[in-house]
Amino acid sequence: MKHLRKITVAGLLLVTVLATSCKKDDDEPTTTTTTPTPTLYTRLGGIEAISAVTDQFLANVANDATINGRFADAVANPYRLQLLRNNLIDQICAGSGGPCQYKGKTMLQAHTGMNITNDEFGALVGDLVAALDQFNVPTQEKTDLLAILGPMQTDVVGH
Amino acid sequence: MKKKNRLKRWGGTLLILTGVTFISLFTWANWNAPTITERLPTIEMSSFDLSQVQDAAAYSKVDAALKHKSGVTACSVNPDSHMATVTFHPTETSKEALLSEINHVTGTEVQYKHFDIKAGCPMKATSEFFGKLKQSLCVRN
Numbered sequence: 001m002k003h004l005r006k007i008t009v010a011g012l013l014l015v016t017v018l019a020t021s022c023k024k025d026d027d028e029p030t031t032t033t034t035t036p037t038p039t040l041y042t043r044l045g046g047i048e049a050i051s052a053v054t055d056q057f058l059a060n061v062a063n064d065a066t067i068n069g070r071f072a073d074a075v076a077n078p079y080r081l082q083l084l085r086n087n088l089i090d091q092i093c094a095g096s097g098g099p100c101q102y103k104g105k106t107m108l109q110a111h112t113g114m115n116i117t118n119d120e121f122g123a124l125v126g127d128l129v130a131a132l133d134q135f136n137v138p139t140q141e142k143t144d145l146l147a148i149l150g151p152m153q154t155d156v157v158g159h
Numbered sequence: 160m161k162k163k164n165r166l167k168r169w170g171g172t173l174l175i176l177t178g179v180t181f182i183s184l185f186t187w188a189n190w191n192a193p194t195i196t197e198r199l200p201t202i203e204m205s206s207f208d209l210s211q212v213q214d215a216a217a218y219s220k221v222d223a224a225l226k227h228k229s230g231v232t233a234c235s236v237n238p239d240s241h242m243a244t245v246t247f248h249p250t251e252t253s254k255e256a257l258l259s260e261i262n263h264v265t266g267t268e269v270q271y272k273h274f275d276i277k278a279g280c281p282m283k284a285t286s287e288f289f290g291k292l293k294q295s296l297c298v299r300n
Binding site for chain 1: 195199206232235236243245274
């Protein structure tokens with residue numbers, strides 16, 4: 001009985017060793033000379049840069065008479081401001097290929113019942129562009145970022 | 160004697176319940192490591208009413224003064240809406256210090272700006288209590 005157990009263990013070990021040693025060489029990643037294109041997250045400058053742009057964006061929004069009434073609650077309450085800021089950073093970071101995960105509501109869920117107009121959405125985008133310009137974000141990165149955020153308009157406006 | 164024993168037993172039970180509750184809340188608050196965003200230093204925001212400021216050049220002076228102030232993360236001064244809004248790290252500066260700086264630069268008595276609330280911002284207000292509790296119990300930052 002004891003021998004049988006030893007034989008079984010040895011057999012399993014042998015199978016494991018054989019299975020791992022028989023791994024095909026072509027499974028290994030091939031080394032090529034082309035360097036991968038950095039993600040938009042990297043090109044934007046990582047979390048610190050996204051956080052700085054987000055702060056500027058929030059300051060611009062609070063100063064924008066067209067839409068600042070929508071954000072009055074968040075401005076008055078530091079906890080809610082923090083949540084809003086973290087959600088914005090997570091959204092930009094995740095959308096640009098960074099290591100973040102957006103855990104907030106979907107844009108449709110979050111904006112339903114608010115009856116946001118196209119003008120208000122346009123003003124918000126204008127405030128974001130102004131924040132990006134203030135930090136001299138290159139045109140390519142700005143276009144890529146706006147391309148990620150642009151499709152949200154259908155879920156934000158008119159609900 | 161019997162009453163004293165009962166009180167003792169109740170006291171012990173209450174103590175155990177409190178301990179278990181605290182340990183449970185502490186475990187819940189520290190179960191997941193804070194995300195990269197949650198690790199960022201917190202900010203506060205203050206807006207100032209500059210309608211008393213008539214001199215156009217004063218707006219750029221306010222902008223320059225606030226941007227160079229320690230703890231300020233972003234600043235927006237808008238001559239059209241007569242407003243200045245600043246985001247800052249509350250550990251490094253305060254809205255009182257910012258107001259005093261603006262008063263000093265403009266030479267006028269500037270007030271805080273209060274907004275008319277149109278509709279709620281898309282935030283989870285109900286979770287505020289638990290969110291704050293989690294923040295205060297979390298030691299993984």
